[in-house]
Amino acid sequence: MSLEQLWAGWRHEYVASATAAERAGDDGGCVFCRIAASGPPSADNLVVWRDDLTLAVMNAYPYASGHVLVMPVRHISRPGDLTVAESAGLWEATRQALDAIESAYEPDGTNMGANLGRAAGAGIPQHLHLHVLPRWSGDTNFMTSVAGVRVMPESLVVGWERLRQAWPVA
């Protein structure tokens, strides 16, 4: 993965904390568990929506504006470890994320999915999460293919505000 991003002021801290979490090898070091423990949605924790089982947070290392991560609150790595309630909550929050993204960004399409395990491309494989993000025709064009660069046109906080307002449930 040679792709670099122009607007990535948050990236260092995120990658550093993720690496530290992996080294620590325990739940206390997991960046997603820290987000889960950070309280109600706010511009500080960038959580867009949550309940007791599931949360949605802006991806600190986005592929596009409006890139959300949906995950169980509980620190588990495999879909097979989800309870039935967690599984239902994860899918419902993913559905809501798609609704919010479509409403806030009016994209041409969306991607949703998960990378399970380091070999599959997961940055934080120890805490299950689904990626949901808007896509536009031609958004992998010129800058990506020619320069190996993606341009992020808005900050994470602006994206958080847009999705928070567009989220279909309180």
Ligand SMILES: [Zn+2]
């Ligand atoms: Zn965790």
